[in-house]
Amino acid sequence: MFTTAAGWQTLGLLMLSNLFMTFAWYGHLKDLAAKPWWIAALVSWGIALFEYLLQVPANRIGYGAGFSLAQLKITQEVVTLAVFVPFSMLYMGQGFRSDFLWAGLCLMGAVYFIFRGA
Template identity: 55%
Template sequence: MPTIALLLASNIFMTTAWYWHLKGGMTKPLLVVILISWGIAFFEYCLAVPANRLGYASGWSAGQLKIAQEAIALIVFGVFMVTVLGEPVSWRHLGAFACLMGAVAFLFWGRS
């Protein structure tokens, strides 16, 4: 559970770092946006690295950690896309989410 919580928090920071400027920050110079994004991403790394170490020490494989991170990233991005950017969710988003959840199931199926 700590692995999932840390991955969730890290993905919130990373999604913000990558996409915050699309809503209201497009007039800022690119270098400023990059520097601000790096500052935000620092906190993502401070959470993602321990998440991966804890997960790996708990018996998760590197593939399981990566696919879990991707699934969480898609969920976090979906929420960000709708709430911050105001974009609608379409059937394509839901289909992509279903496919990714299938990938998660394949990697965790039979995990002891």
């Protein structure tokens, strides 16, 4: 599936959209910690708009290129972890946890089962 231009375009858009979503969901914990929750929510919604502007085309391109709904979802989950771990360590200053590795291995199992035979 990732051997076609559409497959790589889907993956690239998913990675960019997830970067925006990770900042929308978690960036306010660092950047807006002293602000009321509703300001953080409004800022997060503003950031999330860009996530949707990338996520929707990514899913449409991927689905049109032959990805199943389950394959798109599992791909999104792998991308989520691949974006979240560096974000949590580099931006939020969290330490590496071996649980990141175990979660990644579990996701690789999910990838195997969803993509086998495709």
